[in-house]
Amino acid sequence: MPNYRNxxxxxxxxxxxxxxxxxxxxxxxxxxxxxxxxxxxxEAHYDAGATHVCIQPLQAVGTGPVDxxxxxxxxPQA
Numbered sequence: 634m635p636n637y638r639n640x641x642x643x644x645x646x647x648x649x650x651x652x653x654x655x656x657x658x659x660x661x662x663x664x665x666x667x668x669x670x671x672x673x674x675x676e677a678h679y680d681a682g683a684t685h686v687c688i689q690p691l692q693a694v695g696t697g698p699v700d701x702x703x704x705x706x707x708x709p710q711a
Contacts, residue, residue: 638651641658644661646658646661663691664688668706668707671707672707675688675707688704688707690703690704
């Protein structure tokens, strides 16, 4: 979508980054790794002033059901 592309370019990504899905681009947009790494990325948003962080688990390849265990492991601790 042009609005997303324009926003990413305003953030400093090049057309090459976006078109080729460079590691720099993907790493900036997707929190990946183990629970500790992903939780760290979420916390970075809160540390930067976010009051709400919405996460969406993605499948590494293709599509599939929602990984509820993943979501539960990232939920704020009560």
